[in-house]
Amino acid sequence: MAAKSPFLLPSIGAYLISSLFLLTFLCGAVKYEPNWNSIDSRPLPAWYDESKIGIFVHWGVFSVPSFSSEWFWYHWKGPQPFSSVVNFMKNNYRPDFTYADFAKDFTVQEGIFDPNHWADIFHASGAKYIVQVTKHHEGFTSWPSNHSFNWNSMDVGPKRDLVGEVAKAVRKYPDLKYGIYHSLFEWFNPIYLQDAQNNFKTQNFVFGKTLPELYELVNTYKPEVVWSDGCNGPDEYWNSTYFLAWLYNDSPVKSTVVTNDRWGRSALCHHGGFLTCHDHYNPGTLQKRKFENAMKLDYKSWGFRRDTTLGEVITIEKLLQNIAQTISCNGNILINVGPTKDGAIAPIYEERLRQMGSWLKVNGEAVYKSRPWTYQNDTVTPNIWYTQRKDLKAVYAFLFEWPDNGFLTMAAPAPTAQTKVTLLGYPQPFTYQSPKHQGMVVKIPVIPYNKMPCKWMWVLKLTALAN
Ligand SMILES: *[C@@H]1O[C@H](CO)[C@@H](O)[C@H](O)[C@H]1NC(C)=O
Numbered sequence: 001m002a003a004k005s006p007f008l009l010p011s012i013g014a015y016l017i018s019s020l021f022l023l024t025f026l027c028g029a030v031k032y033e034p035n036w037n038s039i040d041s042r043p044l045p046a047w048y049d050e051s052k053i054g055i056f057v058h059w060g061v062f063s064v065p066s067f068s069s070e071w072f073w074y075h076w077k078g079p080q081p082f083s084s085v086v087n088f089m090k091n092n093y094r095p096d097f098t099y100a101d102f103a104k105d106f107t108v109q110e111g112i113f114d115p116n117h118w119a120d121i122f123h124a125s126g127a128k129y130i131v132q133v134t135k136h137h138e139g140f141t142s143w144p145s146n147h148s149f150n151w152n153s154m155d156v157g158p159k160r161d162l163v164g165e166v167a168k169a170v171r172k173y174p175d176l177k178y179g180i181y182h183s184l185f186e187w188f189n190p191i192y193l194q195d196a197q198n199n200f201k202t203q204n205f206v207f208g209k210t211l212p213e214l215y216e217l218v219n220t221y222k223p224e225v226v227w228s229d230g231c232n233g234p235d236e237y238w239n240s241t242y243f244l245a246w247l248y249n250d251s252p253v254k255s256t257v258v259t260n261d262r263w264g265r266s267a268l269c270h271h272g273g274f275l276t277c278h279d280h281y282n283p284g285t286l287q288k289r290k291f292e293n294a295m296k297l298d299y300k301s302w303g304f305r306r307d308t309t310l311g312e313v314i315t316i317e318k319l320l321q322n323i324a325q326t327i328s329c330n331g332n333i334l335i336n337v338g339p340t341k342d343g344a345i346a347p348i349y350e351e352r353l354r355q356m357g358s359w360l361k362v363n364g365e366a367v368y369k370s371r372p373w374t375y376q377n378d379t380v381t382p383n384i385w386y387t388q389r390k391d392l393k394a395v396y397a398f399l400f401e402w403p404d405n406g407f408l409t410m411a412a413p414a415p416t417a418q419t420k421v422t423l424l425g426y427p428q429p430f431t432y433q434s435p436k437h438q439g440m441v442v443k444i445p446v447i448p449y450n451k452m453p454c455k456w457m458w459v460l461k462l463t464a465l466a467n
C-alpha cells in the first residue's frame with residue numbers, strides 16, 4: 001500500500017518520529033534518572049510559582065510541652081541542653097518523666113480541633129498551599145504509619161490520622177493544595193545513630209524507616225509538596241536521587257508534585273526542586289533559581305509556645321514586607337503557624353493570617369502569577385519593591401510606607417507617553433512627572449482614611465513602561 005511510493009515511507013517515518021517526540025513532550029514522559037543532573041532538569045510545575053504563598057504547620061508531640069521551641073526534646077536531652085528547658089522539666093514534672101510521656105497529652109480534642117476551621121483560616125489567608133509537618137526530628141508520625149511502631153498518632157495520643165484529616169479538609173478548597181513536611185533523620189533513633197556512627201556506610205535507618213515512610217506518605221496522601229528536612233548525612237546515604245526519580249517518574253503525583261533541596265548535606269541549596277538554603281531565606285537580590293523563604297509568625301519557634309509574648313509575634317506590616325521582598329526576588333514564602341496540642345490556632349495567628357488575606361483581596365493581582373521585574377527594589381527610594389505581570393503588561397511597586405509628603409520618586413521605571421499609574425483598589429489614576437534623566441515623580445493625592453483601599457502596604461500599578 002503506502003510502500004508503493006518511494007517518498008511516502010520516509011515521510012511516514014518522519015511523521016511517526018516527530019509525533020512520538022510530540023507525545024513524549026506533551027505527556028511529560030521524560031524519564032528522570034537517579035542523579036542530580038537529571039533530577040535538577042525537571043521544570044517546576046507552574047502552579048507552584050504562581051501560588052507564591054503557602055502555610056507551614058508545625059504540630060506534633062512538641063506541641064504538648066509547648067515551651068521554648070519544637071526542638072524541646074533535643075534541648076532537654078541532647079548534647080548541649082538549654083538550662084531553661086532542663087529547669088522547666090525539673091520544676092514541673094516528676095523526675096522519671098520521659099519525652100514519650102508527653103504523647104498521651106497530645107489530646108487533639110473533639111470540640112477544639114476542627115480541621116475544617118483550619119482550612120477556612122488557611123483559605124481566608126490567601127495562601128495557595130499547605131505544608132503540614134507529618135514527622136519532625138522527634139520521630140512521631142502524625143499518620144498511622146506502619147513504620148513507626150507505637151510512636152504514631154493512631155497508637156498513642158490523638159488516636160487519629162492527623163495527616164489524613166487535615167489533607168481532606170484542605171482539599172475541600174479547589175485552590176488550596178496539600179503538602180507534607182518530613183524529617184529524614186531522627187535525633188535519638190538508635191538505628192539512625194548507629195548508621196551515623198558507621199560514617200553513614202550502613203543504611204539500615206534509610207531502608208528500614210525513612211524511605212518506607214516517604215513512600216507510604218506519598219502513596220497514601222498524594223501530597224503536592226514533599227518538603228524534606230533533617231538532611232544530616234550525605235545525599236548518597238539517604239538514597240535521595242533514587243527516591244526523587246521515583247517521585248518524578250512513577251509516583252501518583254509525578255506531574256504535579258514539587259519538592260525542595262533538603263535531601264542531603266550537599267544537596268542543600270544546590271539540588272532538588274526549589275531551594276530553601278536556610279530557614280528565613282530572604283536573599284534580597286534576584287535569584288536565578290526558584291527559592292522558598294520558610295519563615296514563621298512567632299520569631300522564636302515553629303511549634304506553638306505558651307511562653308510567646310506579643311513582641312515576639314511578627315506584625316502584619318513586617319509579614320507583608322517579607323512577602324514583597326521574597327516574590328520580587330523569585331521566591332515563594334512559606335509562613336509557619338504552630339497549633340496547640342488540642343488543635344487550636346491561637347487568635348493572634350488567626351488574626352495575622354486573616355489580615356494577610358484581606359490585604360491580598362485588594363492586591364493579589366500584583367502577587368499571584370507575578371514574575372520578578374528588571375529591578376527588584378527601587379534604585380533611589382528605599383522600601384519600594386517591584387514585581388511584574390507579563391500577561392497584564394504591568395509593573396507593580398509595593399510601598400512599605402505611605403508617601404505623606406504628597407510625592408513619590410521612583411527611579412527604576414522609565415515611563416512612556418502612554419504610561420498610567422494607579423493605586424490597586426482605588427478608582428482614580430494618579431498623575432506624575434517624568435524628569436529628564438529617568439524615573440518618575442508621582443503625585444500622591446490626599447485620600448481620606450475611609451477611602452484608602454487597604455492598610456499596611458500599598459501597591460502602584462504602572463502600565464506601558466519603556467522598561
Ligand atoms: C499498613 O499496613 C496495613 C496492612 O498491610 C495496610 O492495610 C495499611 O494500608 C498500611 N498503612 C499505610 C498508612 O500504608
Ligand SMILES: *[C@@H]1O[C@H](CO)[C@@H](O)[C@H](O)[C@H]1NC(C)=O
Binds near residue numbers: 203237239
Ligand atoms: C538506592 O535504592 C535503589 C533501589 O532500591 C538501589 O538500586 C540503589 O543501589 C540504592 N542506592 C544507594 C546509594 O544506596
Ligand SMILES: *[C@@H]1O[C@H](CO)[C@@H](O)[C@H](O)[C@H]1NC(C)=O
Binds near residue numbers: 285377378379380
Ligand atoms: C535595594 O535592595 C538591596 C538588597 O537588599 C539593598 O542593598 C539596597 O540598599 C536597596 N536599595 C535601596 C535604594 O534601598
